[in-house]
Amino acid sequence: MTGEVLISGAVADTLKCVRQSVPLGHWAVGVSGGADSVALIRLLVQCPSVHPHVVHLNHETRGPHSDGDAQFVAELAAMLNLPCTIALRSAVEAGMSNLPANPSARYRQVRFELFRQVVQNDNLAGVILAHHADDQAETVLHRLLRGAGPAGLAGMAGQAQVAGITVLRPLLAVRREALREYLNSIGQCWREDASNQSDHYARNRLRKYLAGRGNLAESLLRLADASAAYRSWIVQNAPHLAQPFKAEALAEWPDMLARHAARRWLETGSGNREELLPAVLDRLVLMCRDVATPSRQQFPGGILVVRKKGVMRIAPVC
Numbered sequence: 001m002t003g004e005v006l007i008s009g010a011v012a013d014t015l016k017c018v019r020q021s022v023p024l025g026h027w028a029v030g031v032s033g034g035a036d037s038v039a040l041i042r043l044l045v046q047c048p049s050v051h052p053h054v055v056h057l058n059h060e061t062r063g064p065h066s067d068g069d070a071q072f073v074a075e076l077a078a079m080l081n082l083p084c085t086i087a088l089r090s091a092v093e094a095g096m097s098n099l100p101a102n103p104s105a106r107y108r109q110v111r112f113e114l115f116r117q118v119v120q121n122d123n124l125a126g127v128i129l130a131h132h133a134d135d136q137a138e139t140v141l142h143r144l145l146r147g148a149g150p151a152g153l154a155g156m157a158g159q160a161q162v163a164g165i166t167v168l169r170p171l172l173a174v175r176r177e178a179l180r181e182y183l184n185s186i187g188q189c190w191r192e193d194a195s196n197q198s199d200h201y202a203r204n205r206l207r208k209y210l211a212g213r214g215n216l217a218e219s220l221l222r223l224a225d226a227s228a229a230y231r232s233w234i235v236q237n238a239p240h241l242a243q244p245f246k247a248e249a250l251a252e253w254p255d256m257l258a259r260h261a262a263r264r265w266l267e268t269g270s271g272n273r274e275e276l277l278p279a280v281l282d283r284l285v286l287m288c289r290d291v292a293t294p295s296r297q298q299f300p301g302g303i304l305v306v307r308k309k310g311v312m313r314i315a316p317v318c
Contacts, residue, residue, distance in 0.1 A: 014174050014182055015043055021158065021170030024049035025125040028085075028118045030111070031056050031076070032130075033069040033191035038076065039179040040130040040171060042188055045080050054084040055118050055127070057092070057111050062195065069191050085118050092117075098302055104201070105275075112163040119165050126166030131156055134176040137217040138206045140224050149278045151260060154228035234260045241265040244313030247288035258285045266299055269314040275300035288312060 022044065029044060029052040031037040044052045054077040058070045070086050077084035092110050093099065099106050115127040139155045160167050171179070183190060199205055210217050238260040239253060245265070250258050262284040263276050280300060287293050287307055295307040296315075306315040 014171075014178050015046060017173055018043045018170045019047050022047060022050050022128060022168060023125070026051040026053065026122070027168070028053050028055045028115055028122075028124050028127040030115065030127060030129050031073050032193075033072045034193060035180050035183060035190040036130040036132055036171070036176070038188060038190040039183050040128065041076070041080070041082075042183070042186065044128065045082070052082055052128070053118065053122060053124060054082050055115060056084070056086045057089055057114050058086060059089050059107060062193075065194070069193075072191050083122075085114075087114050100275075104203075109163075112165070116163055116165050126168060128168045128170065130171055131169045132171040132174045132176055132179060133221060134207075134210070134217065136172055136224055137210055137220040138203060140220045141206050141210065142202065147277060147279070149259065150227050151231040151234055152227075152278075153223055154231040155224040157228070238264070243268060244311050247307060247310050247312050250285060250312070251288040255285070266301075266303070269301065269303040
């Protein structure tokens, strides 16, 4: 549970947490060079049944500093005798289309495309990411401020399917300070990204706001736990919609279940999950319930939804 966070100094418990959360097998591991991902890879190499493959995306946004991150990760992987894949963002983007204009969403899609390629090419079980308890608190606060519903406030899942690959987040019960204490205890350095201090990014502003407000972070984590239980019930009970489907198949369900079904259906046509906010989902539900609404509407990810003779479908955009 995300609310049961580890305190600084619980290095042994941190390792136990990782060992219990990661099934045996060969896994890609996202390593940026920052403290969190460096701690993750150092913890994983202590798990005999886990075989990590280091993956790093050079975002090419900070010139020599980005190149320095890539070099640091390559040297760390070599020191640990681990296979390593490092790619340039521009090279990965060259094979992609319909990328969002928002930089954060764009970089996220590119990262997951790289993970997908490595997982597929090397026949790996999935990818392991270093999101921790403080990241979870930031995520919940961010979604709360953006108007997310209870399901969205569950935050990140410890295990999920993203872009067609299995994603594990074994550190969601671990606080940021515990990871840094672990690195200091083994004499392992890491890279600091100066852009993480910039107030230009909403995530950074939220991180600074939560710093020193431990009680608020813990409350947000408890909210995530409660919302996760709610989301689990929704997932189990919401209808699965075909492509195409009859409008009445969605219109007759209660709002909470209809909204989740709408999200699941829209995600099949768009990889841009972050923009599927409650207001967007309600718009699709209303299309199904009210024939007076426009029969052709654009949705995030550049998809066009068409209602014709009571049937809903995703139409190609000309």
